[in-house]
Amino acid sequence: MSERQGNARMPSKPPGPGPGMGPGMGGMGMPVQKAKNFKGTLRRLAGYLRPQRMKLLAVLVTAILSTGFAIYSPKVLGEATTKLFEGMMATLKGDPNAHYDLAGIWQIAVFLAGLYVVSSIFSYIQQFLMAGVAQKTVYGLRNEVNAKLGKLPLKYLDSQTHGEILSRAVNDVDNISNTLQQSLTQLITSLITIIGVIIMMLTISPWLTLILLLTLPLSMIVIRGAAKKSQSYFKAQQMELGMLNGHVEEMYSGHRIVKAYGQEDNSVAKFDSINEKLYSSGWKAQFVSGNIMPLMSMVSNIGYVFISVVGGIMVARGSISIGNIQAFIQYARQFSMPLVQTANIANIIQSTIASAERVFELLDEEEEIAEPADSEAVELADAHGAVAMHGVNFGYKEDAMLIENMDIDVKSGQMVAIVGPTGAGKTTLVNLLMRFYEVNDGTIMIDGADITRMKRGHLRSLFGMVLQDTWLFNGTIRDNIAYGRAGATEEEIVAAAKAAHADHFIRTLPEGYDTVLNEEASNLSQGQKQLLTIARAILADPAILILDEATSSVDTRTEVHIQRAMNELMKDRTSFVIAHRLSTIRDADLILVMNHGSIIEKGTHAELLAQEGFYADLYYSQFTGGAARVQAV
Structure with a gap:
């Protein structure tokens, strides 16, 4: 499996918690991607939250109020328990004045219900405000990423896998969104709960609080040990899952080749091998992480035992009420879960900062050279298509020039063919014409205007392209053809x-022009797809045409029809034709023969054959078996 496939296939989200894992425990043992510069990235991410600081302050206040009311509730409930207990004890002792203070208990119940309602209201407000903060922040970040992608040079897009770019623009931004929406709120609530619960426990009994806190080191040891053990298993699980996804997608996309070469058994055997490893690592990861919560419960229960014994002695001595013991036990139960959640969220935040760092790396990438100002931009109102290149040097790397000192002068309406072996620089020449890449030295002019003085959108509107690799989108055939020119009428689409x-x-x-193409346009043949891209170029009616072996995917008879249509289309229009089959360019006004980035020959078909040079050898190797002459050159 290639590196590109591996990157693109990796799952964007980790597996959820396994059986036995409590709320907030998902991902406790997951391998965490760490940021290279945690503090710097955190400060930069906080900068995106700065415009929402008043709402964040409101979120903090509502979180304190909501959690505060919820924390105070067990204390109130304990008072009701104490009143019931006192009434029961007085009755058992035969006190003639014994009675249950039902009125007082009722008042406590109403007050308790009010606390829960008010706590819920503030919790609702908190979630509402945080949703707005998170989504507005990520909305701005997502727009910034989208704008950046539009400004990145093609060399960056060519140097990165599609999966990697999509992962940064989609998965990493979603990770930030989820953390801001859920984990940040949960972190605030957990921290407030821990502080509030400790305060309430101290008001009830400092000694019982000390007993509970003594169990914390044991809890941390259990969490750390289990998490460390499960992390290695989760890491292996992620790796095997990525390999399995890559293998399945690879086999699915190439299933015809697999069947044609009888490799089904090998494919299934490889799947079984990866699946077996995934099962093993996944089982171990889920088993170990699934034991974290039972182990935590065991430690907590040990604490409850000590609290119950000591608390019972204190009640018997009359130094504490039974209601306070009940409240304390509830606080003890509330205390452990925020600790676990906080530890889990710390991992999530590590991963989120790593995602933010990846997004910021994308935002910091070098952009295309700035467009000329509107007042200085050149716009060709009636382009004729004359193209000139003077002293052009270009290389994908600074120390390795591909094109050196290129000079060409193409008159308006000429058909220029570009031929040469693979890697000669044919497609690179087209990329330079459309400013997908910037030249290192020299100038390229259209109708006497330097293309660097034109807006890129205007420059590219002068070109129409038909490439060897077809590109059609999910939509109707009509929409795909109309993509060539905005506002095209039905008659113009049909004519094209x-x-x-x-x-x-x-x-x-079945549906004619309303037939919907699927994502891969696999409901059409390769030749039919190419015909649609040619129709799109015809509809665009550009000043300059670029044809990159446009007829290579069609049969001979269709090629004849397309060649006639192309001849009509190229009439009085400058055309650059990249050709491998030299039979298609015999009528070209000018043929440029390229090798190693340089134009080594140029002229008409007849002139180049008469020279008996590199072009002649290419031509005869295709039609008269002159391969030996090519080797000699």
């Missing part, structure tokens, strides 16, 4: 399809 010899096969489809 007829010119590209696509109208006939379109009308044979």
Whole structure:
């Protein structure tokens, strides 16, 4: 499996908690991706929250009130228990004045219900405000990422896998969103709960509080040991899961080749091997992490035993009420869960800061050279398509030039063919014309205007492209053809399809022009897809055409029809044709023969054959078996 596939296939979210794991325990043992510069990234991320600081302050206040009322409730409930206990004890002693203070108990019950209602209201307000803060923050960040992607040069997009870029733009931003929405609120609530519970326990009994706190080191030892053990298993699980996803997708996309070469058994065997490893690591990871909560409960129960024994002695001596013991036990139960949640959230925040760092790395990437100001930008109102390149040098790396000192002068309406072996620089030349890449030295001009003085959008509107690799989107055939020019009428779309010899096969489809193409456009043949891209280029009616082996995917008869349509389309229009089959360019006005980034020959077909040079050897190798002449050159 290739590196690119591995990156693209890795799951964006970790597996959820296994059986036996309590709330907030998911991911306790998960391997955590750590940021290289935690503090710097955290400060930068906090900068995105600064415009929402008043709402964040309101979130903090509502969190304190909501949690405070919830924490105070066990204390009030304990008072009701004490009143019931006192009435019961007085009755057992035969006190003639014994009675249950039902009125007082009722008042406590109403007050307790009020506390819970008010706590819920503040909790609702807190969640409402935090949702707005999180979504507005991520909305701005997502817009910034989207704008950045539009400004990144093609060299960056070519140097990164699609999966890696998508992971930063989608998965990492979603990770930040989820943390701001859920984990940050939970962290605030957990910290307030821990502080509030300790305060309430101290008001009841400092000695009982000390007993409970003595169990904390044991709890931390249990959590740390189990989490460390499960982390290695989770890491292996993530790796095996990525490999399994990659293998399945690879086999699915290439299932015809797998079947054609009879490799089904090998494919299944490899799947079984990866699946077995995934089962083993997944079982161990879930088993170990699933034992964290039972172990925590065991430690907590040991604390409850000591609290109950000591508390019972204190009640017997009359130094504490039974209601306070009940309240304390409730606080003890409330105390352990926020600790676990806080430890879990700390891991999540580590992962979130790592995601934020990856997003910021994308935002800090070097952008395309700035566009010229509106007042200085050149716009060709009626482009004729004359193209000139003078002293152009270019290399994908500074120390390795691919094109050196290139000079060409193409007159308006000429058909220019570019030929040469793989890696000669043919497609690179097209990339430079459309400013997908910037030249290192030299100038490129269209109708006498330097292309660096044009807005990129205007420059690229002068070109129409038909590439060897077709690109169609999920939509109707009509929409895919109309993509070539905004506001095209139905008549113009049909005319373009007829010119590209696509109208006939379109009308044979069940829905005609309303046929919806799926994501891969696999409901059309490769030749049919190419015909649609040609129709799109015809509809665009550009000043300059770029055809990159546009007919390589169609049959010979269709190629003849397309060539006629292309000849009509290229009439009075500058055309650059990248060709491997030299039979398609014999009528070109100018043929540029490239090798190692340089133009080594140029002229018409007849002139180049008469020179008996590199072009002649290429031509004869295709038509007369002159491969030996190519080797000689």
